[in-house]
Amino acid sequence: MKLSEDNIRHTAETIATVFGVGYVAFAPGTIGTLFGVLIYLLIKSVSPAVYAVVFIVIFVIGIVSSDIVEETFGEKDPSFVVIDEVAAFLVVMFLVPYSFLALLLGFVIFRILDITKPPPINYLERMEGGFGIMIDDIACGLIVNIFLQILFG
Secondary structure, three states, X not given: OOOOHHXXXXXXXXXXXXXXXXXXXXXXXXXXXXXXXXXXHHHOOOOHHHHHHHHHHHHHHHXXXXXXXXXXXXXXXXXOOOHHHHHHHHHHHOOOOOOHHHHHHHHHHHHHHHHHOOOOHHHHOOOOHHHHHHHHHHHHHHHHHHHHHHHHO
16 A cells, blocks of 8 residues: 555644644643653653653654644644654653652643743754754753752652
């Protein structure tokens, strides 16, 4: 079976919006992050290597799908693309000892940084394409991870 251009675009949109989660009317980034929390809860007990592989797969697929969606819709970093929040939340919690408090703080601080985009994150947000869509959130996730490692590590 040969994939048509429409099928590729539809598949990319499904992935980038995390199966349509990005189309919720209110706070799609927050809902996308909650999906990231769900993924984290499903994989938090696997080895760090497996966890990293899951992240890398989501990150790479996120770049490709977001790039296609951005080009298809002609809109830079559309708000309905939430795969970046999912990948970033995995960064937030990577190697952080699990506790409800760590999870809650990681979620809240990540959302604050993702919404406000303080420097240098705001510079990364200006990058083009799927990589640009993904990398600013990954940077937010890394900053929150460092904070959580200091607090809980």
